Amino acid sequence: MKTSSYTCLIVSIFVFLSISSAASYNSVDFDAFLQCLPKHSDVSTVGAILTPNNASFQSIYQLRANNLRILSSATSRPVAIITALHPSHAQAAVICAKRHGIHLRIRSGGHDYEGLSYITDVPFVILDMFNLKSIAIDMKTETAWIQAGATIGELYYSIAKKSKVHGFHMVNGRILNRKSMGEDVFWAIRGGGTTSFGIILSWRIKLVRVPPRVTVFTVQRTLEQGATELAYRWQQVAPKLPKDLFIRLQPVPINNGGNNKTVRVSFIGHPTTLTGHFLGQADGLLRLMNVRFSELGLTRNDCLEMSWVKSALYWAGFPNGTSIDVLLDRVQVDSVLQDQVRLLQSSDPEARVRDLMASVDGH
Numbered sequence: 001m002k003t004s005s006y007t008c009l010i011v012s013i014f015v016f017l018s019i020s021s022a023a024s025y026n027s028v029d030f031d032a033f034l035q036c037l038p039k040h041s042d043v044s045t046v047g048a049i050l051t052p053n054n055a056s057f058q059s060i061y062q063l064r065a066n067n068l069r070i071l072s073s074a075t076s077r078p079v080a081i082i083t084a085l086h087p088s089h090a091q092a093a094v095i096c097a098k099r100h101g102i103h104l105r106i107r108s109g110g111h112d113y114e115g116l117s118y119i120t121d122v123p124f125v126i127l128d129m130f131n132l133k134s135i136a137i138d139m140k141t142e143t144a145w146i147q148a149g150a151t152i153g154e155l156y157y158s159i160a161k162k163s164k165v166h167g168f169h170m171v172n173g174r175i176l177n178r179k180s181m182g183e184d185v186f187w188a189i190r191g192g193g194t195t196s197f198g199i200i201l202s203w204r205i206k207l208v209r210v211p212p213r214v215t216v217f218t219v220q221r222t223l224e225q226g227a228t229e230l231a232y233r234w235q236q237v238a239p240k241l242p243k244d245l246f247i248r249l250q251p252v253p254i255n256n257g258g259n260n261k262t263v264r265v266s267f268i269g270h271p272t273t274l275t276g277h278f279l280g281q282a283d284g285l286l287r288l289m290n291v292r293f294s295e296l297g298l299t300r301n302d303c304l305e306m307s308w309v310k311s312a313l314y315w316a317g318f319p320n321g322t323s324i325d326v327l328l329d330r331v332q333v334d335s336v337l338q339d340q341v342r343l344l345q346s347s348d349p350e351a352r353v354r355d356l357m358a359s360v361d362g363h
């Protein structure tokens with residue numbers, strides 16, 4: 001596959017899928033499918049194939065399914081989970097699924113909002129990539145090869161162990177056309193129908209250079225302290241900030257005691273790696289904020305300087321001082337995803353922010 005300079009992500013190895021038409025539970029021969037797998041694998045499949053008879057089947061299914069809303073409902077379960085231990089297990093899954101008319105769902109992190117990697121209403125098997133998680137970092141070329149099952153935490157951890165002045169950004173946010181994305185990617189994104197066009201076994205990524213210290217901050221204001229006005233101002237300011245800095249807004253309802261409810265809004269500032277030369281120490285940040293967003297009243301006391309990898313922990317909400325070992329934890333997200341699109345009707349932008357705050361407060 002051609003390597004294009006515009007992007008850090010290079011999909012490296014595919015196992016190509018061939019779309020099989022949906023079958024009913026009665027018409028598929030699962031035993032034949034299971035027997036097919038070892039025949040098309042280069043290494044033993046012992047330990048890689050889980051059926052509901054295996055003690056760990058349910059726990060593996062649940063551990064890798066991050067939307068508890070889906071787990072708690074009457075969704076159909078896979079007839080097997082193939083926890084690939086070798087790339088040829090992925091190949092075998094594709095060959096055998098096609099041969100026996102079984103739908104294949106591919107799961108890497110299981111973080112898909114709608115659970116597309118682990119639910120469907122036809123008989124299906126999950127190909128779970130979580131065991132394929134090797135990360136090889138090459139500091140000479142400032143690149144890394146990452147298998148599909150590695151988490152972003154594991155990647156950050158591995159980079160931090162190799163270098164204090166390198167990081168990785170997940171998205172570069174550019175709009176590309178056929179020419180700028182290159183023929184290979186253009187071909188691939190046309191897709192293959194209702195499922196993906198192939199299984200990604202590993203990625204090659206380009207690392208970016210970061211300073212040894214970066215600055216993060218959190219400023220909290222309640223509604224009574226002018227949070228609504230600041231949120232409105234933030235909407236105007238945030239999109240125009242230099243690409244080095246990202247400010248997130250997080251409103252949460254709080255109780256001030258008794259029935260005194262309010263909303264506390266956290267403005268969380270975090271450096272990004274989008275430009276590769278990102279925000280350094282607190283002085284520069286304070287100068288920038290004084291010019292661009294003075295209403296927030298950011299002070300030196302609000303700012304914390306830390307390594308880039310620690311800033312990733314800060315962003316994820318871990319208390320300052322948490323060991324980066326936490327990045328290696330593969331814990332299930334204990335959440336029922338409830339993201340909603342709220343249609344705020346008012347044509348007055350300030351009123352829309354007020355409505356949003358009221359909805360957080362439960363009014």
Ligand SMILES: Cc1cc2nc3c(=O)[nH]c(=O)nc-3n(C[C@H](O)[C@H](O)[C@H](O)COP(=O)(O)OP(=O)(O)OC[C@H]3O[C@@H](n4cnc5c(N)ncnc54)[C@H](O)[C@@H]3O)c2cc1C
Nearest residue numbers: 105106107108109110111112113116117148196198199200
């Ligand atoms: C709480 C939350 C916060 C999020 N925040 C962000 C964010 O800040 N930025 C952002 O960009 N996204 C964000 N996302 C979206 C998330 O990055 C995507 O859903 C992403 O696809 C998750 O990757 P995964 O490997 O966990 O996906 P999975 O659930 O494993 O899979 C997602 C889709 O990709 C397919 N797939 C999985 N592995 C492979 C493979 N190896 N080869 C081919 N196809 C495969 C699956 O079949 C499925 O269709 C967020 C999601 C959640 C739930």
